[in-house]
Amino acid sequence: RLATSIRDLKKEYVLKSETVRALRGVSFDVPEGDYVAIMGPSGSGKSTLLNMLGCLDKPSSGQLLLGDDDISRMTDDKLAEVRSRRIGFVFQSYNLIQQLTVVENIQVPLYYQGRLGPKERQRCVELAALVGLRDRLDHRPTQLSGGQQQRVAIARSLVNDPYFILADEPTGNLDSRTTAEILAMFDQLNNEGRTIILVTHEDDVAERARRIVRLKDGLLCSDKQNSEEERTR
Ligand code: ADP
Ligand code: ADP
Numbered sequence: 001r002l003a004t005s006i007r008d009l010k011k012e013y014v015l016k017s018e019t020v021r022a023l024r025g026v027s028f029d030v031p032e033g034d035y036v037a038i039m040g041p042s043g044s045g046k047s048t049l050l051n052m053l054g055c056l057d058k059p060s061s062g063q064l065l066l067g068d069d070d071i072s073r074m075t076d077d078k079l080a081e082v083r084s085r086r087i088g089f090v091f092q093s094y095n096l097i098q099q100l101t102v103v104e105n106i107q108v109p110l111y112y113q114g115r116l117g118p119k120e121r122q123r124c125v126e127l128a129a130l131v132g133l134r135d136r137l138d139h140r141p142t143q144l145s146g147g148q149q150q151r152v153a154i155a156r157s158l159v160n161d162p163y164f165i166l167a168d169e170p171t172g173n174l175d176s177r178t179t180a181e182i183l184a185m186f187d188q189l190n191n192e193g194r195t196i197i198l199v200t201h202e203d204d205v206a207e208r209a210r211r212i213v214r215l216k217d218g219l220l221c222s223d224k225q226n227s228e229e230e231r232t233r
Pocket of ligand 2 (some may be wrong): 055056089092093168169220
């Protein structure tokens, strides 16, 4: 039902004197509950793919299905709606609002959508508890460690019950202990059935995913399942 399907996805950027073929026909599926790490050298098309998956940009051709929604055929308005209602973003830089508390930061997407009622407020408290911040609801980001801030961002990414959590180098700013904490959080969420797609250049981060998809020169060059042994090492 919530599977994501990518078929022969192409993206070209037209510059003044040349056309850059950033994605040259990429196909793969992400079933509900999967945990995919996307890797590849700089310039291989990772950000471009992430922008398509995040509904920030439309493909030049090919198909991107999020459940029943075909991204490639959407109007920009509909695309923006899917982006804000159905995708959970987690960034390297957390992107929290410094003036707001933990629970208020988690509420932000709902606030902007004008759907922050009592039920939703309660749900945000539950999400804070889910990421281990039940006793920090009224703290501000400056009072939290990097790992705690990233957990706020993860809770915020879940408020809309997204198709998937889309994480762009989520541990890029974190030391190894805190990275382990965030990866444990992703394991927990994935074990509860949530779908995770993350972009990373760190092998030890990618190995914790269920699967590694590698891009090279705008093409998928490998798609490999991680063994349980690799994942728990
Ligand atoms: P990665 O994230 O793997 O480094 P990108 O998706 O950023 O790869 O880039 C893939 C290719 O597309 C590169 O050649 C890059 O220069 C080009 N590219 C990316 N974004 C744009 C853009 N907005 N305009 C023109 N070219 C772009
Ligand atoms: P990184 O630290 O990994 O570079 P950024 O925080 O700069 O990640 O954001 C990565 C991409 O996501 C950028 O292209 C940015 O435009 C986009 N982005 C940032 N905030 C949002 C948002 N709230 N919703 C959708 N896209 C966003």
